[in-house]
Amino acid sequence: MNIPEYLTSGILESYVLGAVSDEERREVECLSSIYPEIRQELDRLSAALEDYALSYSALPPIGLKEQIMAKLDFGTEAPPVETETPVVALPADSGPTYKITWIAAASLGLLVLIFSFFLLSQLRQAQRISATLRDSNETLQTEIQRQRDIRQRSEDLLAMLRQPEVRIIRLKGNDKAPTGEMMVYWHPHSRQVMVEIMNMPPLPANQQYQLWSLVNGQPVDAGVFDVTDAPQKMGRVIAQADAFAVTIEKRGGSPAPTLSSLVMMTPVTS
Known part of the structure; x- marks a missing residue:
């Protein structure tokens, strides 16, 4: 009671x-x-x-x-x-x-x-x-703001896809994340990168996924991201990429990828 x-x-x-x-x-x-x-x-x-x-x-x-x-x-x-x-x-x-x-x-x-x-x-x-x-008003305002963010990110992705020469790379998880799947949208001329989560396991609060581009076998940090419903624009620009890979790192990212936590990698086809 x-x-x-x-x-x-x-x-x-x-x-x-x-x-x-x-x-x-x-x-x-x-x-x-x-x-x-x-x-x-x-x-x-x-x-x-x-x-x-x-x-x-x-x-x-x-x-x-x-x-x-x-x-x-x-x-x-x-x-x-x-x-x-x-x-x-x-x-x-x-x-x-x-x-x-x-x-x-x-x-x-x-x-x-x-x-x-x-x-x-x-x-x-x-x-x-x-x-x-x-309390109801605060909940409603939070949901309204979330929907606005989703709409804005979707509009940003649509604007990128309208540009010519946009590369679309589908990444699938390895044995450490067998159901993992996401899309990477990369425009070589503007160097902008966006990701869209299709199915990714959620992580603890102290961890994040980190995207890498591989250039001549060397990893280049493309930024960190969380599992969300909306497309996400990465905080770093990528000029070149032979492949894209994702690792699990501590929150905030790592200067070098942790190979033991590699969950997916896909080459960029010409």
């Missing part, structure tokens, strides 16, 4: 205020007996409610009782009659009616407290919705 999410759901505040159904009440009581964190939060909310009610309770103003009794005085003692029959006067004290003011003040304070808890619950819900929308 996600305890922090349950504590911020607003159900405990509603329970303290008595604004829950019988099913919700049983749920809160059951969970509070199982999880100490819920029991502590429930006790804290109950204490806060009691402190709030006591803080906003007030004694009636001085003299309020006399003012009320004065308004309830319906007159003086009746005049005596000739028959000398005793006259019964109204009692001077009709009861503790001043308590009405205290009850009204306490009720008003309770209403304010209920409304405050309601606003707090709405604020927490709004914060959760805002966080969800923010």
Whole structure:
């Protein structure tokens, strides 16, 4: 169970205020007996409610009782009659009616407290919705940027393929990468090189594939690349190439190829 999410759901505040159904009440009581964190939060909310009610309770103003009794005085003692029959006067004290003011003040304070808890619950819900929308927006923006990068790289490759004399070399993996396959696009005049991954095993974060051109048997660094969905433009230019090869190197590349990690090599046909 996600305890922090349950504590911020607003159900405990509603329970303290008595604004829950019988099913919700049983749920809160059951969970509070199982999880100490819920029991502590429930006790804290109950204490806060009691402190709030006591803080906003007030004694009636001085003299309020006399003012009320004065308004309830319906007159003086009746005049005596000739028959000398005793006259019964109204009692001077009709009861503790001043308590009405205290009850009204306490009720008003309770209403304010209920409304405050309601606003707090709405604020927490709004914060959760805002966080969800923010995460969704960030994910969407990341995906939009990724799609833009893919489109731009595809447009760069299409522009290269439209140029005359572009060489297209298909590289296939050896026994160390039997399913490996990729395309190398090389334009000898502009010396630009792009690669497109067809099927390459992913590497650990501390490793990268490195492309080499072989000129008279000597390797020339053509740059490093990762396994991605989009064509990649290599960071180095290649003037000559008798063949292209790929090795697995540490991230950032190596000044010389590691022959033991050679995964593919294909000659450039004339």
